[in-house]
Amino acid sequence: MKNAVSVLLSIFMLFMFPGCDGSGNSGSIPADIPQTSRADSASADENNREPASTPENTTEPAKDTNSDVTADSTLVVYFSCTGNTKAVAEKIAEITNADIYEITPSEPYTASDLNYNDDNCRANREMNDESCRPEIEGQVPDLSGYDTVFIGYPIWWGTAPRIINTFLDAYDLSGKTVMPFCTSGGSSVSASVSVIRNAEPAADVRDGLRASGAGDSNIEAWISDNNIR
Numbered sequence: 001m002k003n004a005v006s007v008l009l010s011i012f013m014l015f016m017f018p019g020c021d022g023s024g025n026s027g028s029i030p031a032d033i034p035q036t037s038r039a040d041s042a043s044a045d046e047n048n049r050e051p052a053s054t055p056e057n058t059t060e061p062a063k064d065t066n067s068d069v070t071a072d073s074t075l076v077v078y079f080s081c082t083g084n085t086k087a088v089a090e091k092i093a094e095i096t097n098a099d100i101y102e103i104t105p106s107e108p109y110t111a112s113d114l115n116y117n118d119d120n121c122r123a124n125r126e127m128n129d130e131s132c133r134p135e136i137e138g139q140v141p142d143l144s145g146y147d148t149v150f151i152g153y154p155i156w157w158g159t160a161p162r163i164i165n166t167f168l169d170a171y172d173l174s175g176k177t178v179m180p181f182c183t184s185g186g187s188s189v190s191a192s193v194s195v196i197r198n199a200e201p202a203a204d205v206r207d208g209l210r211a212s213g214a215g216d217s218n219i220e221a222w223i224s225d226n227n228i229r
């Protein structure tokens, strides 16, 4: 009798938990979803803006339930075509021990796309169209576990590239501390900060930083002045 019960129990377990059959599908993150990476190379969070319709993912994960993202977590988001902003983003992520996520355009920018001397180059056409929202490649990460979000970009024609608007449209950063930063040939960050404040009225958008490069000593001062760990 005891044996019969244990056989029945085994069959029941087999049908209830098919993910434990060694198929490798139990709770693994789909390979096609881009991951943020922590500056210290720790594993990334589950970055599904539109969760797959598995029972586990049908609701937005509650804050602090994600094992890789804790309260007070910091994310550095950046867009960079020629590497200047990327270098600053990596420096900020290192200083703050933050996760880092690169905004990658679905259609990468070529050198001729960025040739702002040509009125008709892609970058100029985008900046001449306020409603332009270049598509971001893949799915963007779940920001729910982050309290502080740095957003970095090059200045294009005095402000942030339109793909930053694409990012801002995709997110509600209400309640988060937002730290805008840029690189540029000399233009200030302030006009782009206004764009972010308008797009995220319920976020605490701090005064931004224009960095001359990763070695700019203003980076550390700006972070500590804003009491970001």
Ligand SMILES: Cc1cc2nc3c(=O)[nH]c(=O)nc-3n(C[C@H](O)[C@H](O)[C@H](O)COP(=O)(O)O)c2cc1C
Residues within 6 Å of the ligand: 079, 080, 081, 082, 083, 084, 085, 086, 114, 115, 116, 123, 124, 153, 154, 155, 156, 157, 158, 159, 183, 184, 185, 186, 187, 188
């Ligand atoms: C289309 C375009 C427009 C730009 N407009 C400005 C500008 O208005 N003011 C400025 O100082 N630099 C401007 N720049 C220079 C970039 O802001 C600068 O090279 C930046 O560091 C590039 O960052 P990245 O290497 O991360 O792409 C422009 C560059 C491009 C491609």
